[in-house]
Amino acid sequence: MSTLKVPQPLPPVADDCEQLRKAFAGWGTNEALIISILGHRNDAQRKLIRETYAETYGEDLLKALDKELTNDFEVSTQQRNTFLILFRLVKLWTLDSAERDAFLANEATKRWTSSNQVLMEIACTRSSDQLLLARKAYHTLYKKSLEEDVAHHTTGDFRKLLLPLVSSYRYEGDEVNMTLAKTEAKLLHEKISKKAYNDDDLIRILATRSRAQINATLNHYKDEFGQDINKDLKAEPKDEFLALLRSTVKCLIRPERYFEKVIRLAINKRGTDEGAVTRVVATRAEVDLKFIADEYQRRNSVPLDRAITKDTTGDYEKMLLALVGHDDA
Amino acid sequence: MSTLKVPQPLPPVADDCEQLRKAFAGWGTNEALIISILGHRNDAQRKLIRETYAETYGEDLLKALDKELTNDFEVSTQQRNTFLILFRLVKLWTLDSAERDAFLANEATKRWTSSNQVLMEIACTRSSDQLLLARKAYHTLYKKSLEEDVAHHTTGDFRKLLLPLVSSYRYEGDEVNMTLAKTEAKLLHEKISKKAYNDDDLIRILATRSRAQINATLNHYKDEFGQDINKDLKAEPKDEFLALLRSTVKCLIRPERYFEKVIRLAINKRGTDEGAVTRVVATRAEVDLKFIADEYQRRNSVPLDRAITKDTTGDYEKMLLALVGHDDA
Numbered sequence: 300m301s302t303l304k305v306p307q308p309l310p311p312v313a314d315d316c317e318q319l320r321k322a323f324a325g326w327g328t329n330e331a332l333i334i335s336i337l338g339h340r341n342d343a344q345r346k347l348i349r350e351t352y353a354e355t356y357g358e359d360l361l362k363a364l365d366k367e368l369t370n371d372f373e374v375s376t377q378q379r380n381t382f383l384i385l386f387r388l389v390k391l392w393t394l395d396s397a398e399r400d401a402f403l404a405n406e407a408t409k410r411w412t413s414s415n416q417v418l419m420e421i422a423c424t425r426s427s428d429q430l431l432l433a434r435k436a437y438h439t440l441y442k443k444s445l446e447e448d449v450a451h452h453t454t455g456d457f458r459k460l461l462l463p464l465v466s467s468y469r470y471e472g473d474e475v476n477m478t479l480a481k482t483e484a485k486l487l488h489e490k491i492s493k494k495a496y497n498d499d500d501l502i503r504i505l506a507t508r509s510r511a512q513i514n515a516t517l518n519h520y521k522d523e524f525g526q527d528i529n530k531d532l533k534a535e536p537k538d539e540f541l542a543l544l545r546s547t548v549k550c551l552i553r554p555e556r557y558f559e560k561v562i563r564l565a566i567n568k569r570g571t572d573e574g575a576v577t578r579v580v581a582t583r584a585e586v587d588l589k590f591i592a593d594e595y596q597r598r599n600s601v602p603l604d605r606a607i608t609k610d611t612t613g614d615y616e617k618m619l620l621a622l623v624g625h626d627d628a
Numbered sequence: 629m630s631t632l633k634v635p636q637p638l639p640p641v642a643d644d645c646e647q648l649r650k651a652f653a654g655w656g657t658n659e660a661l662i663i664s665i666l667g668h669r670n671d672a673q674r675k676l677i678r679e680t681y682a683e684t685y686g687e688d689l690l691k692a693l694d695k696e697l698t699n700d701f702e703v704s705t706q707q708r709n710t711f712l713i714l715f716r717l718v719k720l721w722t723l724d725s726a727e728r729d730a731f732l733a734n735e736a737t738k739r740w741t742s743s744n745q746v747l748m749e750i751a752c753t754r755s756s757d758q759l760l761l762a763r764k765a766y767h768t769l770y771k772k773s774l775e776e777d778v779a780h781h782t783t784g785d786f787r788k789l790l791l792p793l794v795s796s797y798r799y800e801g802d803e804v805n806m807t808l809a810k811t812e813a814k815l816l817h818e819k820i821s822k823k824a825y826n827d828d829d830l831i832r833i834l835a836t837r838s839r840a841q842i843n844a845t846l847n848h849y850k851d852e853f854g855q856d857i858n859k860d861l862k863a864e865p866k867d868e869f870l871a872l873l874r875s876t877v878k879c880l881i882r883p884e885r886y887f888e889k890v891i892r893l894a895i896n897k898r899g900t901d902e903g904a905v906t907r908v909v910a911t912r913a914e915v916d917l918k919f920i921a922d923e924y925q926r927r928n929s930v931p932l933d934r935a936i937t938k939d940t941t942g943d944y945e946k947m948l949l950a951l952v953g954h955d956d957a
Contacts, residue, residue: 427767431760434797438756444799446792447836458828462836463775466795468763470773499787507776507791 300589302624305339315340316352319360328367330385330614337393338621342585346395361390384573385615391581392622400425400433401440403578404465408448415457415543417578418449422464423550424557427471434465456497456540463506464547470509480515481523483508487516488524491531496541505544510551517552555587559594562603571610576619584622592623629918631953634668644669645681648689657696659714659943666722667950671914675724690719713902714944720910721951729754729762730769732907733794737777744786744872746907747778751793752879753886756800763794785826785869792835793876799838809844810852812837816845817853820860825870834873839880846881884916888923891932900939905948913951921952 315336322329322336340348352360364386374382391399400421407414407421422430437445446466453461483504490498504516520528529545549557558579565575583591592603599606604625611619620626644665651658651665669677681689693715703711720728729750736743736750751759766774775795782790812833819827833845849857858874878886887908894904912920921932928935933954940948949955 431797438797438799438801442799442801442803443838444797444836446796447799447838450792450832450836454828458832462792462832463779463795466792466797467775468760468767468773468795470767470771470776472767472771474771499783503779503787503791507773507779509772509776 300587301341301585302588302592302622303339303341303584304621304624304626305341305344309344312344312347312351313355315348316355319348319352319363320356323363323367331617333364333389334614334618334621337389338618338626342395345393349393361393364389364393381613381615384577385613385618387574388577388581388615388618391577392584392618396429396582396585397432397436398440399582400429401436401445403582404433404437404445405441405448408445408452415453415461415539416546418461419464419543419547420550420557420561422461422467423547424554427468430465431468457543459497460502460506460540460543460547463502467506469507472509473511474509475511475515477515477519480512480519483516484519484523487520487528488531491528494534496532496538496544505547505551513551517548555590555594558583558587558591559598562591562595563599566606566610573611573615576607576611580619580622588623629916630670630914631917631921631951632668632670632913633950633953633955634670634673638673641673641676641680642684644677645684648677648681648692649685652692652696660946662693662718663943663947663950666718667947667955671724674722678722690722693718693722710942710944713906714942714947716903717906717910717944717947720906721913721947725758725911725914726761726765727769728911729758730765730774732911733762733766733774734770734777737781744782744790744868745875747790748793748872748876749879749886749890751790751796752876753883756797759794760797786872788826789831789835789869789872789876792831796835798836801838802840803838804840804844806844806848809841809848812845813848813852816849816857817860820857823863825861825867825873834876834880842877842880846877884919884923887912887916887920888927891920891924892928895935895939902940902944905936905940909948909951917952 318332318336322332337345337348349360352358352363356363391402394402404418404421407417421433425433434445437443437448441448446462449465450458450462483500486500487504490496490501495501505513508516517528524531529548532541532545532548535541546557549560561575562579565572565579579591580588595601595603595606604620604623607619607623607625608616617626647661647665651661666674666677678689681687681692685692720731723731733747733750736746750762754762763774766772766777770777775791778794779787779791812829815829816833819825819830824830834842837845846857853860858877861870861874861877864870875886878889890904890908894901894908908920909917924930924932924935933949933952936948936952936954937945946955
């Protein structure tokens with residue numbers, strides 16, 4: 300469920316563009332104006348704004364935003380960092396979801412820290428068609444394929460898992476083969492008991508079966524072998540590959556819990572991990588951020604918007620609050 | 629280039645449907661009539677015929693054909709086999725290309741003989757979007773994903789190669805990174821010299837790079853190391869995995885040569901391998917069968933249509949000849 304609030308009635312798109320143009324004019328940028336508009340328009344509306352803006356002013360809206368960034372000479376490093384954090388959120392949010400996923404995935408293939416997690420997250424929490432549109436957008440934006448970059452930038456077990464994950468086009472029907480679920484639950488248990496975490500079959504099952512089928516398999520796993528597969532995958536708590544396997548299971552079966560944890564860890568960190576908060580809010584606001592926020596409150600006994608207010612400041616805070624549906628449209 | 633001949637002017641689709649209906653009426657089937665129509669209609673026209681036929685007679689054209697098959701009680705096993713061979717060709721041809729690929733791939737995941745070759749062929753000779761449409765059709769037809777079945781039905785090195793091949797969505801631009809081509813040519817040569825044919829990087833390169841990039845890499849390989857990569861992949865001529873690697877390279881770089889060889893081996897075999905001939909003719913007639921036929925003539929000093937006439941008989945021969953463009957529309 301979306302947290303986004305869109306004003307009723309909606310201002311004409313030409314007005315939105317004119318206001319945004321004004322926000323970029325003169326000295327500095329009128330961030331509040333940008334947030335009040337873009338923070339309250341849905342996917343289709345933002346797309347129309349970008350198209351109309353480009354037609355009217357002969358410039359891409361994101362390029363205009365980018366220019367603001369490079370033109371601001373007279374700011375301190377601190378101000379600049381603050382603006383960069385806001386800019387990344389506004390930019391990710393303004394992109395359509397396929398471009399945004401392509402952008403995040405590309406960024407992940409170029410970094411090391413926690414990038415595997417981001418790639419897995421995109422591969423496992425999007426619908427089959429959404430993942431595919433991201434792969435198409437990747438071709439257009441980067442003149443190569445996503446799997447090519449993932450394969451090139453990862454090695455060993457991580458590659459073995461991530462490559463089929465990002466290449467998957469899972470069946471999305473509800474049909475479940477219970478016999479198969481039992482066989483594969485047993486197979487998973489065998490491999491995990493032997494600590495064969497990078498086993499071909501284990502990866503094949505997680506990377507190719509439908510979510511409904513995996514869910515049935517893991518339910519059977521629990522019934523038959525006494526505990527959640529993720530408990531059994533915790534044998535070596537510091538092992539990064541095992542952590543990625545656990546996240547994969549979570550993303551496939553309970554994405555809202557996975558995202559709740561990403562936000563929780565990002566907020567609880569000394570000096571908030573804005574990268575992670577931005578990513579989750581920008582990618583989930585129109586999908587399931589409502590559920591993620593509910594989960595957050597249950598787990599932390601604090602509403603998500605209050606946690607955001609406590610941990611962030613300024614325009615970045617305002618934009619986040621707009622997207623989690625805290626302010627009025 | 630297509631070998632198909634379509635009559636000018638084209639009869640109205642309603643007439644085609646009426647004729648086909650007549651071909652199924654009464655005792656037996658009028659195969660000549662079916663061939664004269666379906667053997668001379670392109671992809672879009674056949675689709676329209678199927679739709680119109682279903683609307684007019686409340687029955688799928690392929691189901692009608694299927695019924696003919698099951699209703700023919702009074703035929704000998706020989707006649708039945710002859711009809712089955714013709715029926716498979718008519719059926720594959722009548723399906724749209726995505727359904728046809730899904731059907732062939734599904735058939736391949738359920739068989740053992742040479743099925744790996746068919747899966748690789750579909751993965752490596754179709755465009756990225758075509759492969760994707762086949763994966764979508766697979767969901768619709770079989771309520772599961774292609775990669776799921778491929779992963780489940782293959783093991784070891786074959787799975788390691790086939791799974792990323794069928795899951796790929798290659799970039800199709802012409803851009804080539806020459807530095808990368810050199811690095812990866814060297815990498816390939818290193819691995820092949822060590823007989824590490826199932827090496828992660830070797831498979832990654834073949835499974836994820838664009839055709840243009842692979843071509844550049846293999847050209848550099850030849851320049852730098854003195855011979856074609858496929859020569860170096862022939863160290864163990866009887867090794868089936870090596871044979872599959874060689875075919876993969878061929879399908880990516882010179883598909884018409886690959887298909888020429890498939891037809892050549894199928895025709896030269898004692899008792900013609902109709903399965904392979906049917907597959908190549910039905911899948912390539914509207915793509916590059918003209919080039920394949922040219923290649924065939926160069927390699928065998930016999931025109932393809934003459935080879936077909938010599939090796940096949942009856943209505944199957946007639947339908948093949950129609951699709952290779954031998955008869956008049």
